[in-house]
Amino acid sequence: xxxAGVRDYVGxxxxxxxxxxxxxxCLKITGGx
Amino acid sequence: MTLVGERFQEGDFFLAELILxxxxxxxxxxxxxxxxxxxxxxxxxxxxxxxxLQGDIHELGKNILITMLRANGFEVHDLGVDVPxxxxxxxxRGFRPHVVGFSALITTAFPSMKEAVAxxxxxxxxxxxxxxxxxx
Numbered sequence: 486x487x488x489a490g491v492r493d494y495v496g497x498x499x500x501x502x503x504x505x506x507x508x509x510x511c512l513k514i515t516g517g518x
Numbered sequence: 519m520t521l522v523g524e525r526f527q528e529g530d531f532f533l534a535e536l537i538l539x540x541x542x543x544x545x546x547x548x549x550x551x552x553x554x555x556x557x558x559x560x561x562x563x564x565x566x567x568x569x570x571l572q573g574d575i576h577e578l579g580k581n582i583l584i585t586m587l588r589a590n591g592f593e594v595h596d597l598g599v600d601v602p603x604x605x606x607x608x609x610x611r612g613f614r615p616h617v618v619g620f621s622a623l624i625t626t627a628f629p630s631m632k633e634a635v636a637x638x639x640x641x642x643x644x645x646x647x648x649x650x651x652x653x654x
Contacts, residue, residue, distance in 0.1 A: 487651050495628065495635055515616050518613065
């Protein structure tokens with residue numbers, strides 16, 4: 486299971502356990518083009 | 519699948535039900551995804567590279583996200599499961615994703631995810647992508 490602590494350990498920009506949040510993050514990054 | 523997860527946590531479902539549910543979800547996804555996907559259209563919303571890295575073979579969460587991303591117009595490349603970190607760098611070079619996603623259910627994949635990010639940094643590719651991790 487991922488957490489904010491795992492995000493920091495990995496060096497990632499974003500972490501979630503919710504697929505909807507994952508899609509929202511991708512839309513935010515690409516500007517929803 | 520949310521309901522299945524809740525029932526598993528409550529002790530009403532056991533591992534067999536969990537695995538069977540995942541297999542059903544996978545088969546249903548294969549049927550509905552082509553109807554939902556807009557990845558083949560000329561105007562995609564972006565490119566996303568996703569995989570479950572070395573040390574973990576769970577793919578249900580990854581597959582749910584892939585289905586949802588494609589339904590929302592993203593072009594997604596699925597690296598699969600138990601993926602070596604070096605394969606991420608190779609694919610980032612060719613696919614040029616906006617976002618790289620790592621899915622992990624168990625802790626054994628965490629060092630591989632860290633290594634993949636480090637390899638992206640070494641290759642000078644880290645600033646060209648956002649790295650997203652997930653898994654519950």
